[in-house]
Amino acid sequence: MTTPEFDLLPGTRRALVHRIAVAQAEGRAPSLVAAVVRDGRAVWHGARTSVEGHGPDEDVQYRIGSITKTFTAVLVLRLRDEGLLGLGDPLEKHLPGTGAGEATIADLLAHTGGLAAESPAPWWERTPGSLRPELADVLGEQPLLHPVGRRFHYSNPGYTVLGTLVEKLRGAPWEKVLRSEVLEPLGLDRTTVQPRSPHAGGWAVHPWADALLPEPSQNLGRMAPAGQLWSTTGDLARFAVFLARGDDRVLSEETVREMRTPAAPPEPADVVDGVSYGLGLQIQHRDGRLLVGHSGSLPGFLANLTISVEDDVAAVVLANCTSGPHLSELGADLVAIVAQAEPRIPEPWRPLSEVDPAVLELARPWYWGTQSFALRLTADGGASLEPLSERGRRSRFRANGDGTWTGLDGYYAGELLRPVRRPDGTVDHLDLGSFVFTRRPYDEEASVPGGVDPDGWRGIS
Incomplete structure (x- = not known):
């Protein structure tokens, strides 16, 4: 149920219904169910079905295929955050003898x-x-097809290995660890390894006739961490909120942000589409919008989870057919419909609760050589560095509590921003990863690398 404050407008709801109706009809899906999340909660649910009077709701399970990989990635990152492994650790350190031990x-x-x-x-x-x-x-016998770390090559066995890693370090089956560490804390009661009623049956649709063939439903065994799970639009809507905001009972906001950060180079065929991969999440730039999430498929089922963190909108789409509707495109369209028809309303502006004079004096224009930038303080105690012209590098920074900041994105991600002060306490310049930002272009009173010509600025005679 939704409250009036979060309800979508009638025109938006109709556009969503129309979009899934076209997808179900043209894709010839026996059933298709979808949900939209906004402001941290599900605000719309829709379904289309070939069986009159039996439209699935947000509680009906479908198999979600490779969206399972995102759940497995969450478990691995929990191990990292607890210090039980490092992302740079070679597999051989934790699972010796696999034949793929040099992969990290x-x-x-x-x-x-x-x-x-x-x-x-x-x-x-x-x-x-x-x-x-x-x-x-x-x-x-030969696990490796490509040099380690050199190219993106989607691998189901790779996530089977990660599931085995979880089992070894936790000393318990992957399914049990997933239930206790992710599903129960997030309230995903309808996400299970085996189907639980009510659930959809999987079908193959004949490519040249409107005829159906039931697909077998197999227990994937050791391959389960790559694609075993069944879930619902209701549960995946809650999972989408977690992937956008984090939940300290499972993973922090900082760690889920890390999951959403590109970690693999795109293949040449993907460059045009702006597709890449993070840590357990697919990433796509589509029509000027950054989308993260994952798709999934197993014989008889298709699934997609798409999130626009900037718009605070997510979509979940599930269907019970082996092929047919393009759910990745459909999920992106559902997000776009809501984001464009009802753009996010920003929070009210509020002044800072406390102002440190030593920090406040840094909020002003600065110059890297001759390029002008503005350092702005943000309400969360961080800062942003933005070019004052159309071109230039921009980044957000997180306060470290010691008068320095660490870059969060862009060129300066991970780089340290610190004010360099003179003996009298005044600021000489800002140091950002060794780059010097001064109060004036090539400020002769600041410590500019290489020095400043003593005759200063001049014309051409």
Whole structure:
């Protein structure tokens, strides 16, 4: 249920219904269910079905395929945040003898570990997991197809390895760890390893006739961390809120932001579409909007989760067909419909509660050589550096509590910004990753590397 304050306008709701109706009809999906999240809660739910009077609701389970990988990534990052592993650790440190030991944990999360896309035959999605009881059965005799860390190559076995890593370091099955550390804290009661009623059945739709064939539903066994889960639009809506805002019971806002940061170079075919991959999340630039999330598919099912953090809007779409509607495009369209029709209302401006004079004097124009920038203080105690012309690097900075800031994004992500003071306490310049920002262009009174010509600025005679 939604409250009037968060309800969408009638025109927006109709546009959403129209969009999923077109997708279900043209994609010939037996059923399609969707939800939209705004301001941290679900504000719309819609469904289309080929069975009269049996439209699925937000409590009906569908298989979500590779969205499972995002859940597995959350578990791995929890281990990192607890100090049990480092993202730069080679796999061999924690799981020796796999044949892929030189790949780092970050490589596996970002699909840059060089592993194969699939496990050895038979096709793992349509055969019992009991055929692959050991990790070696998933990886095969030659796990690596590409040099480690050199290129993005999507790998289902890579996430099987990560699930095995979770099991080893936690001393418990992946399913049990997921339930206790993620699903229960976030209230995702309808996200399970095995289907629980009510759930949709998976279908294949004949490509040249309006006929159906039931798809088998296999227990993926050791491959489960790559694609086993069943879920609902209601649960995935709550998961979307977590991926946008974090939840300290599971992962901090800083860590989920790290998940959303590109960690793998795009393949040449993806450059035009602006597609890349973070740590367990797909990233796409589409029509000027940055979208994060994940898609999923298994025989009989399609799934998509799309989030625009800047717009504070997310969409979940699930369908029970092997192929048909393009859910990644549909999810992006649902986000765009809401974001464009009902743009986010900004929070009221409020002045700072406290002002430190030593910090306040830094809020002003600064010059890197001859380029002008403005340093602005933000309400959260941080700062932003913005060019005063159309061109130039811009970044946001997090306060470190000692008078310095660390870059959050852009060119200066991770770089230290600190004021350099003279013996009398006045500010000589700002140091940003060794770059010097002065009060005036090439300020002769500041410590400019290389010095400033003593004759100063001049014309041409």
